[in-house]
Amino acid sequence: MSIKKKIEELKEELLLEEASRMFEEIGYEHMKVADLAKTAKVSVGTIYAIFASKEGLYLAYIEHQISNFFAELQLRISTDTTPKQKIHNYIELKFSYYIQKRKAIEQSATNNPLFFNTLYSEHSNQFQKIYHYLSECFMELSPTLNDESAITMAFALNGFSDGYISQWLETNNNLLDKVDEVTDLFTGMIEGCK
Numbered sequence: 001m002s003i004k005k006k007i008e009e010l011k012e013e014l015l016l017e018e019a020s021r022m023f024e025e026i027g028y029e030h031m032k033v034a035d036l037a038k039t040a041k042v043s044v045g046t047i048y049a050i051f052a053s054k055e056g057l058y059l060a061y062i063e064h065q066i067s068n069f070f071a072e073l074q075l076r077i078s079t080d081t082t083p084k085q086k087i088h089n090y091i092e093l094k095f096s097y098y099i100q101k102r103k104a105i106e107q108s109a110t111n112n113p114l115f116f117n118t119l120y121s122e123h124s125n126q127f128q129k130i131y132h133y134l135s136e137c138f139m140e141l142s143p144t145l146n147d148e149s150a151i152t153m154a155f156a157l158n159g160f161s162d163g164y165i166s167q168w169l170e171t172n173n174n175l176l177d178k179v180d181e182v183t184d185l186f187t188g189m190i191e192g193c194k
Contacts, residue, residue, distance in 0.1 A: 012050050015040055016064055019057050023104035028058055061104070062119065066126040069097055073133065083140035088183040090134065091161055095175045098165050109169055116162045131155065141190045157186050 018040050022031045033054050037044045051057040076089040098105065109115040120127055134157055135150035145153070161182055168175040 008050075011042070011046070012060075015042070015047060015050060016057075016060055020061050020064065020104075023058065023061055024101055025103060027103040027107050028105075029107045033057070063126055065097065065101065066130075069093065070126075070129050070133075073130075083137040084183065084187050086137045087134070087141075087157070087187055088179065090130075090137075091157075091182050092176070092179045094161055095165070095168075095179060098168075099175055102169075106169060109166070116159070116166075120158070127158075131158070134158075138190050141187060145190075153190060160186060 015036070019031070019036055022036060022039075031054075033044055033047055036057075037047055040047075047057065051060055073090060073093055076093065077086060081089070105115075131151055131154040134154035135147065138150040138153045139145050139147075164175065164178050164182060167173065168178075
């Protein structure tokens with residue numbers, strides 16, 4: 001790889017890191033590309049050359065968060081982790097991420113009733129790893145499930161847990177208090193498929 005390419009990648013990474021901080025502190029709507037340029041000591045044109053638009057920057061932020069999420073999920077797995085514990089870890093980590101990133105997603109999620117559908121369709125390649133992880137957990141819980149049914153259950157769990165997130169955004173309840181409830185309800189349904 002050329003030095004120029006490495007510099008461009010480093011510049012993109014640093015801009016994304018600073019944009020992430022801004023999205024998470026003040027939200028998408030209030031984050032200004034001009035403020036990012038000033039903080040990062042680059043021109044607005046440089047940011048647009050790398051990300052094309054503010055929305056492109058936000059999409060890069062989302063992709064980065066999904067990648068970080070999956071890496072962190074992998075760190076929570078040990079050889080003695082049961083399938084139910086893996087699902088619990090997934091839900092707990094997902095809810096924790098949304099709590100930490102609330103400012104970054106709140107405006108998009110509350111103004112767009114299809115936010116989660118759009119999120120998953122625009123980043124389907126990133127989510128495939130997560131769906132595969134969940135489907136493996138479901139097949140361990142209920143060995144009678146085939147691949148297609150297990151993937152369907154992975155999509156269903158994602159949507160089911162999104163409902164709790166939507167309610168949390170509306171009511172501001174303690175989302176982490178719901179982790180056991182979501183885990184027990186969903187794994188109980190899967191275990192019932194045996």
